[in-house]
Amino acid sequence: MQVFKLIYVLFRVKLFSPLGLYSLIAAIHKYGINLMPLLSFAERVYSDKVAVVDDHETLNYQQLLLQSKKLSAIFNERYQLSSGNKVGIMCKNHASLIKAIFALSLLGVDVYLLNAEISKHQFNNLIKRYDFNLLIYDFQLDSLVKQSDYANGVVLSYHTDLPAISNLLNSVSEQQEIKRSSPGKLVILTGGTTGDPKAAPYKPSLLNFLNPFLALITRLKLLNYRTAYIATPIYHGYGVGILFVLIALGRKIVISNGFDAQRACSLIREHNVEVVTVVPLMIDKMLNNNVEDLNSLACIASGGAQLNPRLVGETMNKLGSVLYNLYGTSEAGLNVIATPQDLSYSAETIGKKIDGVRLKVLDQHKNEVEAGEVGQFCIKNRWSMSNQNNCWLETGDLGYKDSRGHYYLCGRVDDMVVSAGENVYPIELEQILLNHPEVEEAAVIGVSDEKFGQRLKAFVLPAANATVTKEELFQWLGPRVARFQMPKDIAFVDDMPYTPVGKLDKKQLKFSEKSF
Known part of the structure; x- marks a missing residue:
């Protein structure tokens, strides 16, 4: 069944077409195993289609690829970045962030996505721990960086005068061809609102991430839609994962620098957005702002926090069967999805496992409990942190499974x-x-x-x-x-x-x- 699903999806995303197969193979041969082949494939198949719309610019797939490649050459030439280096990116959602992720991946650099809301104490601890070769950040965070102990190179995301991605791309530079390099890691930093965040590193691998890729496409029916709005931060695993899926599908991706309910509703109306990624608080604020602006939505993908059953009912009453609940962790990735049908069955469920996930519910003695009994979720999959397939990850989340295979959260272990x-x-x-x-x-x-x-x-x-x-x-x-x-x-x-x-x-x- 999984094989037929895979073939169907690959046909729909044009990977089984002669152009699609050639594009993918040629991209991997040219760039190696990193994120750039994904963008190169999308450019060959969807070239003149709109890729990204943000508060600054609109780019098609050809422009996004060319600018990412140019930026990669600039990073290599001016900042001597290469395989094995570490770069921290501290940005909200915009096109410069996306260009930087692809450009750095091509160089084999380890890319650390830092929380743009990080505290001074946390930031100082991070730069001491990881000793970044370069830091890319939004100008609004300039005082935080200057008051810290950081002393290496810096590049802003946008600025008219200071070194920034926006004006570096406008400079005249010889486009040297970047040689294939060892694949770098994409590092997601977990939580850490009061404590220090932990690193969850991932290496690019099409095979390892095939199951969550297929699950998002099939369960959320992403093939049916043209335009998506990523309202959640791209610096979190949820946001960046959805970004890569949408690029592989050649979709129009709308992003904005920060979340404001009125602005979000306007963007959805203006771009006729069909898919939006949110945390529950965002849904609540948008429903209370202007629900008429949300009529184009066919898929609201909620993740990152527990869904309130009352909010599930309110969303269904006002917008119909459009709400999906995604469960995952920074370390283990996406593991469980609730469709609108699952939420109709129970507004409290987080859904059912996706293919490729092994999920045990264990008591405090590490024994597996019966259906209906509460224990800690422990997960094993191919796409978890460091892609270690032989490692069970303790999520710290408590919950249970019912007799029909639906999972439910009961809070954190320390709650x-x-x-x-x-x-x-x-x-x-x-x-x-x-x-x-x-x-x-x-x-x-x-x-x-x-x-x-x-x-x-x-x-x-x-x-x-x-x-x-x-x-x-x-x-x-x-x-x-x-x-x-x-x-x-x-x-x-x-x-x-x-x-x-x-x-x-x-x-x-x-x-x-x-x-x-």
Whole structure:
């Protein structure tokens, strides 16, 4: 079945056509095993089609390839970059970021995608740990870089006067042919909102990434659509993975420097966007901004954070069966997808495994649990960090599988609370609270308790014009939760803390609780 699916997809993306096969083979022979053959293939097949639209420029596939190649030669000639060097890129979504990724990959450079919202402390730790040969960044981050301990070469993404990708490409330079080099790594840095992020390195490999490539194309039906908007940061694994798939398909890719709900809705309307990548917070903001602008959407691919069941229902009611839920980690890549049909079956599911994934649910003693029992997700696949097929990765995520093969999240391992000997999962209380008509958002953490060891505490953001009191919420919860799920306290808040990429930041809630 998988073989027939592969053949069908390869025919549709023109890889089984004489031109497609020749283009791919010629590109690999010319450039070697790196990301440039992907762009070269797309240029040969989709040459004059629009590739990227951002806040600065619009490029077709031919222009994107030519500028990426020229940039590669400039990096090699002016900055002596070559195989084995390390380059950090600290940029939001724009064409210069995409050009730099392909240009550096051609040189065999290890490319580190840094969070553009990084703190000064984290940045200093990263540059000490990795000693980058060059740093590429947005001018808005200039003060961060200049106040740090970084002392090597720098290039801005855009600037009229200072060395930047935008004006380097306008300079006169001899286009020397870049020799084939050893493939470099693309390094994704995980989370790290308060702690230091960890590196998840990947090496380019068509065979290793075939299963997630096919899963995205077939389950999200990407072959049916022409235009996609990547609203999530490309410096995360989710964003950059979708970028490469869309380039292989020759799609028009819309990106913007940062997310603003009104701007996002306008872009979707202006470009008749059919596919958008988001985190749940983005969906919520867009639905509340101008839902009429979203009528062209046929696929909303949500990832990076837990989907609120209420948001699933609201999206379906307003836009129809267009919502998909993607589950993966920076280290393990994409592993589970929920289609609109899966979310109709259960608004709480993260879906079913994609082909090629081995997923075990293990208890604290590393024993596999039965269907319906909660344990930690442990994953093995060919496309995980360092592409080590013989390595099981502990995700740190708790969840379970039902009898029909659907998976569900129950939070992080360090979120679980042991109250009077019972394992209690904050996410279950959160989902119950979200069913209250006057609760807009809810977050639950564990707090110390002299009698039970630990208990739950709920933080509630009331809906607009809500009048519900703490006592009324406790009374409402009574028949809906087990004794050990009843929170010790409920605190009303004016807003919820979120990370820059839209994840609920429970670390801030725990810190504020300790400070209080």
